[in-house]
Amino acid sequence: MDISSPAVFVNAELLPMHVGRKVRAVVQVLRTEGESIIGKSTDERQLVVKGSLPAFRPSTFVEVIGIADSNQSIRAEISTDVGEAFGMFFFSSIPNLI
Amino acid sequence: MxxxxxxxxxxxxxxxxxxxxxxxxxxxxxxxxxxxxxxxxxxxxxxxxxxxxxxxxxxxxxxxxxxxxxxxxxxxxxxxxxxxxxxxxxxxxxxxxxxxxxxxxxxxxxxxxxxxxxxxxxxxxxxxxxxxxxxxxxxxxxxxxxxxxxxxxxxxCIYVHVYNTKLQKGQGSNQTPFQMTNSGMSTPARNGSMGYQAPPNQFAEQNRMSGIQGLDKRIMDYLNQPIHLGRESGIHRNEFVQQLKVPMDRINHSLKSLEEEGQIYSTIDDDHFRSTANG
Structure with missing residues (x-):
């Protein structure tokens, strides 16, 4: 078992603690700018997701796994469309609880 | 349903x-x-x-x-x-x-x-x-x-962890030895809304641990009685007045503080309450 490199659940508040490490976060897509997604984190702050991502429609919830490259941005390696009916409220608590 | x-x-x-x-x-x-x-x-x-x-x-x-x-x-x-x-x-x-x-x-x-x-x-x-x-x-x-x-x-995961951790605390106390009522714990679905038999001692222990005393404790003990745990709509504040024979203003004060502490929550309206220990 390897616990050295799990992709840790983060929200915008916790992201700065994990800069340079692998993280996973859910964002709601607000808009796309070039190859980046400007999204709203589960704790309702703005996050930038960089990397070559598929086109996501605004308001879609997307889970991204990648490297936290700054306090407010993630360089995504994997992205998953988790749909539009996603319970942000419960999910927002998860990073703080586990 | x-x-x-x-x-x-x-x-x-x-x-x-x-x-x-x-x-x-x-x-x-x-x-x-x-x-x-x-x-x-x-x-x-x-x-x-x-x-x-x-x-x-x-x-x-x-x-x-x-x-x-x-x-x-x-x-x-x-x-x-x-x-x-x-x-x-x-x-x-x-x-x-x-x-x-x-x-x-x-x-x-x-x-x-x-x-x-x-x-x-x-x-x-x-x-x-x-x-x-x-x-x-x-x-x-x-x-x-x-x-x-x-x-x-x-x-x-969190619920089960908290549940089992509470069980351990209940077991560890000599004052209120924990008695497992398996029938209630394992078959609430079959027993329906009236049949949930949570062990009262567990909650008594929990209340002691969290420092609840006086009227607050009496209200919690009342809410945690097995017959009341099964009432999905909760207990009306008037019932506390009648059953505990305490004036409404004191009941209201206790209910407010218990709610703020997260021990109870209001259910169908602002007058009915259930215990959060009910899970």
Missing amino acids: NSQFDGNVAFSGGGFMPSQATQATDFGASPTKSRDTLGCLPLTVKQINEVYQTSDDKSNFVVDGVDVVNVTLLGMIANKSDRSTEVKFILDDGTGRIECMRWMSESIDLKEMEAIQDGMYVRINGTLKGLGKRQLIVYCVRPVTDYNEIAYHFIN
């Missing part, structure tokens, strides 16, 4: 709570263990890792005081490798990574695993067996289709 969410039924039923048999082994009553008689415990990889680090006897795993054999986890698949006899993969649930292995003994195993690919979220049920290696023997792998299940799984 009642559309209201009932924590007793949702969490205690369905095999995800420690079952009657699990509790029995915990109290030393039944040494017999098998996959069929033990419950399926929702866990995180981090919890399993801690068990591996603390347990000397690799054939016996204990989490929060409960014997664990079958576990259910939820995470993302990585490094899947197929062989004719077995499929191995890594499950990453955000708290850690664990190696999993599934024997390809029947066609259903093969069929289920063919659909699984790296990067997919899956729920797995498996058996925690050391065999000298830190790996989970998996017998069910199901893709997650509703991603709310991820949050649900972690909330379930």
Whole structure:
């Protein structure tokens, strides 16, 4: 078992603690700018997701796994469309609880 | 059917709570263990890792005081490798990574695993067996289709952890020895809304631990009586006045502070309350 490199659940508040490490976060897509997604984190702050991502429609919830490259941005390696009916409220608590 | 969410039924039923048999082994009553008689415990990889680090006897795993054999986890698949006899993969649930292995003994195993690919979220049920290696023997792998299940799984893990940790505290006290009422714990779904028999001593102990005294404690004891725990709409504030024979203003004051502390919550309106210890 390897616990050295799990992709840790983060929200915008916790992201700065994990800069340079692998993280996973859910964002709601607000808009796309070039190859980046400007999204709203589960704790309702703005996050930038960089990397070559598929086109996501605004308001879609997307889970991204990648490297936290700054306090407010993630360089995504994997992205998953988790749909539009996603319970942000419960999910927002998860990073703080586990 | 009642559309209201009932924590007793949702969490205690369905095999995800420690079952009657699990509790029995915990109290030393039944040494017999098998996959069929033990419950399926929702866990995180981090919890399993801690068990591996603390347990000397690799054939016996204990989490929060409960014997664990079958576990259910939820995470993302990585490094899947197929062989004719077995499929191995890594499950990453955000708290850690664990190696999993599934024997390809029947066609259903093969069929289920063919659909699984790296990067997919899956729920797995498996058996925690050391065999000298830190790996989970998996017998069910199901893709997650509703991603709310991820949050649900972690909330379930937290609930079960808190539930079992409370049990341990109840056991540890000499003043209020804990008596397990298995009938109530294991079959709330069948008993229906009136049949939930939570052990009152557990909550008495809990109240003592959290320092609730006086009228607050009397209200909590009243709410935690088995017959009242089963009332889904809760208890009206007038009932406290009548039953506890205390003026309304004092009742209101206590209810407000208990609600702020998270000990109780209002239900169908602002006048009906239930205990959060009810789960």
